[in-house]
Amino acid sequence: MKIGSRSVFLVVNCLAIGAAGLPTGWAAEVTGARVDIGDFLVTALDDQQVVHREELVEFLEEAPGNPPFIRSLEFRTETDRFAIANQKYSLRFYPSSLAENRRSRELQTTALAASQRERELILHQALRWRYRLVLRFLHNRELLELNLDLLQMQRDKVQVLNQSVATPDFDIDALVRAQDQLTTTGLEVITLENRDRQLAVEIGRCFPPSTQLDLNGGELPDAVLISSLLDTLSWAVCATSPYLRASQAELELAGAGFNLMRSQERQIFNFFKVTYDYENRLQTSEALFFEFGMRIPIRSGNQQELNRNQLEFLTRTADHAELVRELELELEQDRADLRGLLEQINLLEELQALSPAETTLATMMRYEGTPPLSLLRLRESAIKSDLQQADLLYSLRIKYIELLDLSGTLSRLPLRNWLSTELEYLQPEAGHLSYE
Numbered sequence: 001m002k003i004g005s006r007s008v009f010l011v012v013n014c015l016a017i018g019a020a021g022l023p024t025g026w027a028a029e030v031t032g033a034r035v036d037i038g039d040f041l042v043t044a045l046d047d048q049q050v051v052h053r054e055e056l057v058e059f060l061e062e063a064p065g066n067p068p069f070i071r072s073l074e075f076r077t078e079t080d081r082f083a084i085a086n087q088k089y090s091l092r093f094y095p096s097s098l099a100e101n102r103r104s105r106e107l108q109t110t111a112l113a114a115s116q117r118e119r120e121l122i123l124h125q126a127l128r129w130r131y132r133l134v135l136r137f138l139h140n141r142e143l144l145e146l147n148l149d150l151l152q153m154q155r156d157k158v159q160v161l162n163q164s165v166a167t168p169d170f171d172i173d174a175l176v177r178a179q180d181q182l183t184t185t186g187l188e189v190i191t192l193e194n195r196d197r198q199l200a201v202e203i204g205r206c207f208p209p210s211t212q213l214d215l216n217g218g219e220l221p222d223a224v225l226i227s228s229l230l231d232t233l234s235w236a237v238c239a240t241s242p243y244l245r246a247s248q249a250e251l252e253l254a255g256a257g258f259n260l261m262r263s264q265e266r267q268i269f270n271f272f273k274v275t276y277d278y279e280n281r282l283q284t285s286e287a288l289f290f291e292f293g294m295r296i297p298i299r300s301g302n303q304q305e306l307n308r309n310q311l312e313f314l315t316r317t318a319d320h321a322e323l324v325r326e327l328e329l330e331l332e333q334d335r336a337d338l339r340g341l342l343e344q345i346n347l348l349e350e351l352q353a354l355s356p357a358e359t360t361l362a363t364m365m366r367y368e369g370t371p372p373l374s375l376l377r378l379r380e381s382a383i384k385s386d387l388q389q390a391d392l393l394y395s396l397r398i399k400y401i402e403l404l405d406l407s408g409t410l411s412r413l414p415l416r417n418w419l420s421t422e423l424e425y426l427q428p429e430a431g432h433l434s435y436e
Helices: 023-030 037-044 048-062 098-163 172-204 225-231 244-263 303-353 357-365 372-407 429-431
Strands: 006-013 070-080 083-095 213-217 269-277 288-294
Touching: 037 048, 037 098, 048 244, 098 172, 098 213, 098 244, 098 303, 098 372, 172 213, 225 303, 225 372, 244 303, 303 372
Parallel strands: none
Antiparallel strands: 006 213, 070 083, 083 269, 269 288
């Protein structure tokens, strides 16, 4: 038996907190609806962290685009001996340079791009969490069903051994081992049942109360499909990886901040001042004065801040290069692990084909006089082989998702259901997403 051959149907009564962040009308509309794996993956678009990041991106997109040419205005007035006739007025302008304006626009552009890349990364991580969660749930349910079969078989085995107590062939050691195995399997079943409830609640938090989850393990990709995808998909760490895109955006943001501060420190023209002083002045033209101030660019007290910004930029540059190297190494290691798992699965299937326990058991049951204990041991061997195959396929699928995660394929647009044999698109509404 291969993993994913059973359909899993579950009605989840979600906690009230699960629907707290959903609109009331929408929750009422979908309550009682049947949802599958694809519907669960789509909930990543409504993940709380994704929504919050989307709000931040919208704020930055609507923020004023061009920085002001005048940074600040300063108005002053003076009175000599409280005489209105001796009033003096001045207005000082502190302009920003052309270089500072250009660097300010670059900083705003890179800040928006960094926020967008962060949103992509958060959505990617939300998808990865859901992929891994649904695989854990289906694998746990598969193990639970197999261990329940094993538990029943071991009970029958203990019963058969107890019936042979008074016979010359009675083996006390075999009875003790069977009872120990029964206890171990019983404890494992309890653990799996508790985990099943926990995982079901965790999945149910993404839906309104009383939503019916129809998770079909038979839809999961098998070893043949994963092997073909391994040969056809591009697994290289490239610019589409959300990890690299977010790191590159943060690097550019640090560089833009450093360039802006450096342009401010290098500004020569400091201020422009207009003064109107008509004390003892008979004509207006004599009362109007113009001044401007020049700065001498020397190492000032902001040099330490400049050094810190430059150090941050250099650190992020080194971190980005290290991230590229680590992702490439992890990707290569995961590909090697996945190929090793494929070889193990192929070997296990070949061994099962050479000696099919289910076929042998069915044949032996047709003959009278076959010892019941032999039949039970053969059945136990078949169940343990199924458990071994289930674990291998689970590890294979987890490694497959990790490869899609590292390469950035998991959230590549348009979004696909990578746990489906058809690899269909998740939903048409997801098409509004764009990674610029």
